[in-house]
Amino acid sequence: MKLKILSSIVFFLVLESLYSQNVNIYSDFPTGNILIEKIKNDSIWVRPDLRDTEGDWFYWCFAVDNAKGKTLSFLLPNLNKLTAKGPAVSYDSGYTWEWLFPDTLSFRSESFQFSFESNKEVRFSMGMPYSQSRFQTFIEKYSSNPSLSLDTLTLTEENRPIEKVIIRPKNKAEYKVLITARHHACEMMANYVIEGMIDEILMNKKLGSNIEYCFIPFIDIDGVENGDQGKNRLPRDHNRDYSGEAVYNSTIKLKEWFPEWSQNMTTICIDIHCPWIRGDGNEHIYLPGSQFSEMAEEQSKFSRHLTQTNSGELKVSNNLIYPFGYGWNTHQNNSKGFSFSKWVSTFEHVKLGTSIEFPYGVNVKQTITQQNASNFGRDFIKAVNEYLYNE
Numbered sequence: 001m002k003l004k005i006l007s008s009i010v011f012f013l014v015l016e017s018l019y020s021q022n023v024n025i026y027s028d029f030p031t032g033n034i035l036i037e038k039i040k041n042d043s044i045w046v047r048p049d050l051r052d053t054e055g056d057w058f059y060w061c062f063a064v065d066n067a068k069g070k071t072l073s074f075l076l077p078n079l080n081k082l083t084a085k086g087p088a089v090s091y092d093s094g095y096t097w098e099w100l101f102p103d104t105l106s107f108r109s110e111s112f113q114f115s116f117e118s119n120k121e122v123r124f125s126m127g128m129p130y131s132q133s134r135f136q137t138f139i140e141k142y143s144s145n146p147s148l149s150l151d152t153l154t155l156t157e158e159n160r161p162i163e164k165v166i167i168r169p170k171n172k173a174e175y176k177v178l179i180t181a182r183h184h185a186c187e188m189m190a191n192y193v194i195e196g197m198i199d200e201i202l203m204n205k206k207l208g209s210n211i212e213y214c215f216i217p218f219i220d221i222d223g224v225e226n227g228d229q230g231k232n233r234l235p236r237d238h239n240r241d242y243s244g245e246a247v248y249n250s251t252i253k254l255k256e257w258f259p260e261w262s263q264n265m266t267t268i269c270i271d272i273h274c275p276w277i278r279g280d281g282n283e284h285i286y287l288p289g290s291q292f293s294e295m296a297e298e299q300s301k302f303s304r305h306l307t308q309t310n311s312g313e314l315k316v317s318n319n320l321i322y323p324f325g326y327g328w329n330t331h332q333n334n335s336k337g338f339s340f341s342k343w344v345s346t347f348e349h350v351k352l353g354t355s356i357e358f359p360y361g362v363n364v365k366q367t368i369t370q371q372n373a374s375n376f377g378r379d380f381i382k383a384v385n386e387y388l389y390n391e
């Protein structure tokens with residue numbers, strides 16, 4: 001059996017019936033992440049490679065090929081490594097994804113089975129991985145659009161450019177809107193939302209003509225491409241790197257660049273995240289309420305607009321704001337450093353600085369897809385415009 005595993009340690013390999021067929025299981029591609037613990041007959045025990053993560057997390061993504069006619073069982077270490085829709089599956093090298101159990105209300109298992117109809121590659125993941133190359137494909141369609149320009153914030157520790165997409169208005173800019181994602185590398189659903197936002201800005205002629213937008217779609221691009229968890233990364237989580245001395249090239253540069261770029265204009269900053277993998281509190285879209293009461297009030301105003309512009313398939317719930325002081329959203333959550341949204345909220349010209357949590361698989365019993373996530377981004381940008389112009 002040929003196994004291409006660059007991820008790390010392989011604990012036990014018991015090569016039995018897979019041996020004769022040369023089934024390949026691998027993760028040596030951008031966004032790949034898996035550790036194979038054991039193979040016995042047609043059962044494969046796998047688990048996420050946590051690398052430099054403090055504690056447990058749930059991101060994994062691997063590919064299988066040369067498995068025609070096989071029904072393989074993939075066993076994960078516990079119930080919290082699959083969403084309520086099971087794993088996502090891709091037949092085109094991770095460009096399009098679908099849930100294995102889109103119609104199941106709440107798939108709950110430590111394992112899943114898959115029957116391979118051909119020898120072609122099939123990818124599996126806990127979510128719908130979104131890499132740099134997908135973003136390149138997306139943004140290329142706007143390459144001749146004069147209002148859009150691509151720039152680099154800085155280079156990462158592994159020498160990758162951190163891209164900025166600037167969309168300039170027809171008229172003189174009076175407002176600035178900064179949208180960031182992937183402070184936590186694994187939280188890929190954010191990028192589908194960003195695609196919809198950019199589409200809406202460039203295609204909807206009715207939007208405000210005085211807003212300059214900047215998108216930074218991959219704050220931790222090294223983590224994204226390497227298939228890291230990113231969340232609770234050691235020595236520091238990228239989204240706790242906004243107080244004291246920043247340790248990452250991205251956060252060091254962002255802290256320097258942001259005041260120069262925003263120039264004391266009225267500014268909105270939205271940092272898109274994904275919550276935990278499944279269950280109550282993690283299966284609806286929400287804004288974690290700000291600890292600053294004035295900012296919490298702005299979040300409320302914005303969320304009223306979002307409720308109004310929410311015409312797409314994914315509907316926001318009445319619990320759109322998760323108030324400060326509840327559950328995990330307390331001062332304790334800042335103990336390891338300021339988040340991006342807390343940091344930007346300390347600037348007087350930032351009218352709204354918030355993160356938003358966009359789930360992996362389920363939004364209020366609705367199944368999340370690449371398309372409806374993107375459409376939610378369109379609703380969101382309309383709400384940003386309503387909030388700026390009609391407040």
Ligand SMILES: [Zn+2]
Binds near residue numbers: 187231274
């Ligand atoms: Zn996050």
